[in-house]
Amino acid sequence: MSTDYQQAREALGARLRELRLLAPAGRLTGTQLAQLLGWPHSKIYKLEGGRQTATPQDLRAWADATGHPDAFTELQARLQGFESHIRSWRRQLAAGHRPVQDGWNIEVGRSMVIRAWEEAVVPGMLQTADYARHIFLRYAELQGTVPDTDEAVRARMKRQEWLYQGGRKLHALVWEAALHAQVCPPPVLISQLDRLVGLIGMDTVDLGIVPLGAPLRIPAANGFWILDDRLVIAEDWHAELWLDDDDSVGTYMRAWRTLEKSAVYGSEAQHLISRVRRSVNPR
Missing domain, CATH: 3.30.870.10 (Endonuclease Chain A)
Known part of the structure; x- marks a missing residue:
C-alpha cells in the first residue's frame, strides 16, 4: 500500500474521530458509537486508526450517528480522493x-x-x-x-x-x-x-x-x-x-x-x- 494512500486513510480516520468526539449531543466513546451503529467495537478503532478503508455507507452511517449529517459530503470527497488511485x-x-x-x-x-x-x-x-x-x-x-x-x-x-x-x-x-x-x-x-x-x-x-x-x-x-x-x-x-x-x-x-x-x-x-x-x- 502506498505511503500517500495510507496517510490519506489515516487523515480520514482522524476526521472521523473528531466527529465522534464533537457529537452535538455530547462526546461519544468508541463503544457507544459501535452500539449505535450495530458494529463490532474493533471496527470503530480500525477506521479511526486508518487500518480499514471505510465504504460510502460507513461514512453516511458515521456522519448520521455522530450528529453531523452534513459532514457526509466532505467525508465522501476524501474517500474518493484517495480511492481514485487504489481501486x-x-x-x-x-x-x-x-x-x-x-x-x-x-x-x-x-x-x-x-x-x-x-x-x-x-x-x-x-x-x-x-x-x-x-x-x-x-x-x-x-x-x-x-x-x-x-x-x-x-x-x-x-x-x-x-x-x-x-x-x-x-x-x-x-x-x-x-x-x-x-x-x-x-x-x-x-x-x-x-x-x-x-x-x-x-x-x-x-x-x-x-x-x-x-x-x-x-x-x-x-x-x-x-x-x-x-x-x-x-x-x-x-x-x-x-x-x-x-x-x-x-x-x-x-x-x-x-x-x-x-x-x-x-x-x-x-x-x-x-x-x-x-x-x-x-x-
Missing part, C-alpha cells in the same frame, strides 16, 4: 465486470499512444472474444462477482475499435509465458495465438514478445498500461492502481523501456508465437 476489485466488481470495462473504454478513447506490459495473459486489446470470455470467467470465480461475462466481453471487443483508428498506436510487450498459459481450452488458445500472428505488421500495433530464455534486466512483475504518458493502470490481486503523478508514470515508463530491450519483433515474434502454437496440444 479495490471487491468494490469495482460489485456490479460485475462490464462497468470496469466501460471505465477502461473511456480512458482508452482519450488516448493516442498506449504502452502495455503483460506477463501472464494476452493484452485485453488483442484478445479474441472466446479468450476474453474465459479470462472473465476465471476472475469472476476468483472474486465471487456478478457473472456478466457476455456484457464484459462485448465491452472489451468494443475497445478494440481503437486499433482501427488512424493516428493511434499500441506498443504491446508480452512475456512468452503468457502465450503458453492455458487459462482457456487449447482450441481457444490456438485461435488466440493465430490472432496475434495476424496483428504483427498492423500499422497501429507494435507487438513485442519477450522470450522465456531472454536475459531480463528487471523481474517480469505484474502487468501495467501507460496511457499517453499521463496515466498508469497497474493490476494486482486485490486492486487496480490508477497513477497519474509524474514520478509514478516515469517509473513505469522506465520499467517498460527496460523490458522492451529483451523483446523480439516482426518475423522473430511471428516465429516464436508459431512455435508456441505448435506446442499446444488440442486435446
Whole structure:
C-alpha cells in the first residue's frame, strides 16, 4: 500500500474521530458509537486508526450517528480522493465486470499512444472474444462477482475499435509465458495465438514478445498500461492502481523501456508465437 494512500486513510480516520468526539449531543466513546451503529467495537478503532478503508455507507452511517449529517459530503470527497488511485476489485466488481470495462473504454478513447506490459495473459486489446470470455470467467470465480461475462466481453471487443483508428498506436510487450498459459481450452488458445500472428505488421500495433530464455534486466512483475504518458493502470490481486503523478508514470515508463530491450519483433515474434502454437496440444 502506498505511503500517500495510507496517510490519506489515516487523515480520514482522524476526521472521523473528531466527529465522534464533537457529537452535538455530547462526546461519544468508541463503544457507544459501535452500539449505535450495530458494529463490532474493533471496527470503530480500525477506521479511526486508518487500518480499514471505510465504504460510502460507513461514512453516511458515521456522519448520521455522530450528529453531523452534513459532514457526509466532505467525508465522501476524501474517500474518493484517495480511492481514485487504489481501486479495490471487491468494490469495482460489485456490479460485475462490464462497468470496469466501460471505465477502461473511456480512458482508452482519450488516448493516442498506449504502452502495455503483460506477463501472464494476452493484452485485453488483442484478445479474441472466446479468450476474453474465459479470462472473465476465471476472475469472476476468483472474486465471487456478478457473472456478466457476455456484457464484459462485448465491452472489451468494443475497445478494440481503437486499433482501427488512424493516428493511434499500441506498443504491446508480452512475456512468452503468457502465450503458453492455458487459462482457456487449447482450441481457444490456438485461435488466440493465430490472432496475434495476424496483428504483427498492423500499422497501429507494435507487438513485442519477450522470450522465456531472454536475459531480463528487471523481474517480469505484474502487468501495467501507460496511457499517453499521463496515466498508469497497474493490476494486482486485490486492486487496480490508477497513477497519474509524474514520478509514478516515469517509473513505469522506465520499467517498460527496460523490458522492451529483451523483446523480439516482426518475423522473430511471428516465429516464436508459431512455435508456441505448435506446442499446444488440442486435446
